[in-house]
Amino acid sequence: MNALDATCLLRYYGTRVKRYRMYDNGKRILVALSGGVDSSTAAALLKETGYEIEAAIMLFEGIKQENVELAARVAQDLRIPFHHVDLRHEFEQLIMNNFADEYSRGRTPNPCVLCNKLLKFDLLLQRTGKSCSGIATGHYARIEEKNGRYLLKRGIDKNEQSYFLYQLNQKQLSRTMLPLGGYTKDQVREMARKYGLPTAQRAKSQDVCFITDGDYASHLTKSLGQPSGPIVNEQGKIVGQHKGIVRYTIGQRHGLGISHKQPYYVTRIDADNNTIHVGSRKHVFKRGLIATDLNFIPFDTLDRNLEVTAKIRYFSPLSKGCVEPIDQYSVKVRFNKPQWAITPGQSVVFYQDDLVLGGGIIDKALD
Numbered sequence: 334m335n336a337l338d339a340t341c342l343l344r345y346y347g348t349r350v351k352r353y354r355m356y357d358n359g360k361r362i363l364v365a366l367s368g369g370v371d372s373s374t375a376a377a378l379l380k381e382t383g384y385e386i387e388a389a390i391m392l393f394e395g396i397k398q399e400n401v402e403l404a405a406r407v408a409q410d411l412r413i414p415f416h417h418v419d420l421r422h423e424f425e426q427l428i429m430n431n432f433a434d435e436y437s438r439g440r441t442p443n444p445c446v447l448c449n450k451l452l453k454f455d456l457l458l459q460r461t462g463k464s465c466s467g468i469a470t471g472h473y474a475r476i477e478e479k480n481g482r483y484l485l486k487r488g489i490d491k492n493e494q495s496y497f498l499y500q501l502n503q504k505q506l507s508r509t510m511l512p513l514g515g516y517t518k519d520q521v522r523e524m525a526r527k528y529g530l531p532t533a534q535r536a537k538s539q540d541v542c543f544i545t546d547g548d549y550a551s552h553l554t555k556s557l558g559q560p561s562g563p564i565v566n567e568q569g570k571i572v573g574q575h576k577g578i579v580r581y582t583i584g585q586r587h588g589l590g591i592s593h594k595q596p597y598y599v600t601r602i603d604a605d606n607n608t609i610h611v612g613s614r615k616h617v618f619k620r621g622l623i624a625t626d627l628n629f630i631p632f633d634t635l636d637r638n639l640e641v642t643a644k645i646r647y648f649s650p651l652s653k654g655c656v657e658p659i660d661q662y663s664v665k666v667r668f669n670k671p672q673w674a675i676t677p678g679q680s681v682v683f684y685q686d687d688l689v690l691g692g693g694i695i696d697k698a699l700d
Contacts, residue, residue: 371471
């Protein structure tokens, strides 16, 4: 699918010029609706701009019926075809099982990163048949083409979402549109109200979409049957009993059930020995990490040390450091300043200015 740059005049906030990638005539774009304001506005914006679009929502265990109904209403209001795409089996096998497995290993995963890579930007488009050749979402990020390569860039909103998209490959990026990357959340809500979308005032969605009550620890304890075990301090002394390792994450302070003159924080989770390690606040800061499951965007592999800014979780600030290749499967990251609660299972994402270089899954923290 060839992608051509085109200038689209949009009638918002006066006369504003935006640049979007235009697809070949006769090609349709699938908009992934979630029942939220962002994806709904992305659909309305693309239709207003003149694209031929269809819409779809992924069906999976835990999705709220309200979301499905709102997505259907948006499609009806915009008068565009709407698909219910049943991915319950794939979601369970690829996302939910991985989520449980990671926690059972003492890690803290980010299911959104995996879902985007395997389902939303892959299977969802495949399951709509041949009617659509590209996909659009409401993510706050940008895609640009340069010298035949597709680049991912940060969105302009303060809570931009390129972090969740760093695992997308060149094929996926080449067929993806992100119409909201040049807007702020406030501007998007204003557009949604102007369009009269039923999702205009919807609140932010929950963090783990398939656990409806938000209590993922209880959910995992029920499914995995996690036994209790010792909580050990830096001197190797047992100072308490945990209630199952899935209830804990690196840097956690509350809910430990330990009385001590200085606060204890979780510093390490030893799944093999069913042990939680705790220490003082200073022990939670680490200088570096090892990351695996790598994906790079402007280039295929990292063959030299690279100065970057990096995030070790979505809400972490960008921090300066150096990425050093170990082999084709892993890298070492050394930060200029110690980082709080580097957590195995989370993603570390690398940037240079607004450009997303790629990232990987944190395997372990380094002192």
